[in-house]
Structure formats: C-alpha cells, structure tokens
Amino acid sequence: MELPTYNGTCHPGEYVRQMRAFCKLNRVTNEPEILELCILRINSSIYVPKDIYTLDELIKVLMSHPTFNIFKDSCKRKLQVMKYIPEKEGNYTATFLASFRSLCNDAEINDPEEIKNLLFNACSSNEFSRHEFKKSVNGINSVDKIFKAFSDVVFDEIKVIKYGSLITLKHVATGKYLSSCNIKYQSGSRQQMVFASEKSDGNSNALNALWVLNSCSSFQSDKIFYGDDIYLTHKATGNELYLERYHKSPTTGFAEVHCRSDYYYSTLRCNSATKNNKRPYVKTKDLITLKSSDFSSDHSDDNSDNPDNYILCSNNFKFAIGNKVYQEVVGHRGRFNGNDEWQIELVEIQDI
Secondary structure (H helix, E strand, O other): OOOOOEOOOOOHHHHHHHHHHHHHHOOOOOHHHHHHHHHHOEOOOOOOOOOOOOHHHHHHHHHHOHHHHHHHHHHHHHHHHOOOOOHHHOOOHHHHHHHHHHHHHHOOOOOHHHHHHHHHHHOOOOHHHHHHHHHHOOOOOOHHHHHHHHHHHHHHHHOEOEOOOEEEEEEOOOOOEEEEEEEEOOOOOOOEEEEEEOOOOOOHHHHHOOEEEEEOOOOOOOEOEOOOEEEEEEOOOOOEEEEEEEEEOOOOOOEEEEEEOOOOOOOEEEEEOOOOOOOOEOEOOOEEEEEEOOOOHHHOOOOOOOHHHOEEEEEEEEEEEOOEEEEEEEEEOOOOOHHHOEEEEEOOHHHO
16 A cells, blocks of 8 residues: 555545555554654645644644645536446446545535435436436435435336347246247248247247337337337347238137238237336336237227237147147237236347
8 A cells, every 4th residue: 555645636534544544554553643644745735734733633724725625626526527327338337326425525515415416417318317316316315325226226227128129028827938930830821930939048949039129100219118119020030020810820710920021010019017007118027918009099999800909918729830839829809818918028139
C-alpha cells in the first residue's frame, strides 16, 4: 500500500481513513504520530493551522478549505452526467452502484429524494428502467432500499421479452416445447409440420424449439406488452408459424398448425395466462396464451370460422410420420383451457 497524500481530490475523511490503514499496516498506532504523518502528506498549497491536536480536527479543517467545496461540486457534476449502461452491454450493475454511492458519499449527498432523482436521471436513455424505478421507490426513504430497488429494476429489465428475441415456448400441461423441423405433414396442407417435443440441450431437438418473436406493427418496436400482436419465425428453417383454417390436424381434427415459407403467418395476440397479473409487459418465464388475431377481435363471432377464434394449444395426442411419433400442436376455437398455456423463455445465443 502506497503512502497516501492529500491534494483536495478526495474526501478528507477518506484520506484520514487510508492513512490510518497505512499506519496500521506499518505498526504505527500512536495517534499523534498518525496526525503528524497526515499533516506532512498534505499538499503545501492547502493551509493547515498549527493548533490541531486530533485527526477529527484535521478533517474539519480540510473540509472548511475551499478545495473541499470544489471537490464536492465536481462529484455532483459527475453524478448528474452519470449514465447507467445495461449489463448486457458490457457493464455491471454492482460496479455502477459502487461508483455512484462513492460519489454520493464524497459529495455528501444523503437526501433520499436527491439520490432518487440522480438515479432516475442515470436511466434517461431507458424508458423501461425510468418508469419502473420511479414506481418502485415511491414512498421509500431508506438509501439502502433505494439502491436495492434500482438493482432489482435493471435486473428485471434484462428479463423483459423484446421484439427480435430468440425464445422457446414450453407447453405447461405436458412440459414439451413448441417445435418444427424440415419434415412435412403427409396429409392436410402438406406444409412443414409443427409439434411439441422434448428440448435436450446440444441436440437437434433444442434447435427445433427455437423461435424468433416478431412484431406485426411498425408501432411495436421494443418490449412486448400484453395485448400486442406478434408472429413467430422458426429459427432453424426461417419459416413462419401459421394456424390453418382449412386443414385439420392429423389426430384430433382441430385446426392444423404448420410453418410456411411464402411469407404468410398467423398474427397472434399475446395475453397473460396468470390471473390478476398487473404487469403490462412480458417477461421470461411468464405464462402466456396465443390467440390468432388476423381480424379484429371486436368483430369476432364464436359461431363463425373467424381465425380470431383459434387458440394455439397442444395435448397428449400423438401422430406418426415414418418411424417417429410427434405430439400434436393445434388451434382450437372457444374458451381458454389448461392446454392453452405456454411458458415463454428468452434464449441467449451462448446457450444454443
């Protein structure tokens, strides 16, 4: 550890604390000797009176010097321009908050509302974090809890599903994953089949279960909110998922679900399958339902063949192609039931 010096670019209390640590490492425990060494290591441009007998008195003298106000103002300016960069862009929340708290201590900012405002400003480029942080710290006056709330919010943001995300959809009732592959139905549309299968890491099943979540509207460009219209592209084949009104599934006779390569896709309305869910946006591990919404649900008729009435689901029914057996994925009309729930999960590229 190097011998500390003081030139007005750190907090006086921190300078004395570092000097105490240095002296302890070098077995200097006598208070007057530590004080003498502290004074000797202060820059000669900073005036220190001779009638100082304790380290606490020295700290007060240094804090009353103009250099300390300059230092505090500099720390405040750093806090005002400080910006949080999400962890997935190469930064770490712990590092950011450690630097932020250190600057608050140096600037002697301990008012909870001022700290809230500074953290809110640090999220100025991220509307999600700003909105959620403001809600989460409403009524909180503990500085520690404010920083914890910030950490929770930015971690939560990482889990939010966005357009263009790579996802899997796990069928809740059977534990199988929505999947497709380069095999076509032998009847019906004879398009690329869609089924539910196990997803074992490192084999073809894992790749078959990957989907890209796309926006159906130019107004939808960032996070997915419940009630948004989406469509799914099968990652491995590049084809779009489609709920077919005119062809029936191989086993149960419900609406066939397949993938197409001719740019036709089913518009799917994403809704929460969790009762009393008050959060507007979709997060990884959420339970959702997907209902075809090619036409406005305001005009749907439960007794018509309107594709708005088709709900993506699976069941325990199986069909065979060649010597392989697949679990059926279909579209059904009517009310939602337990077979309609899917767990959506983000997939990171490095996990593939």
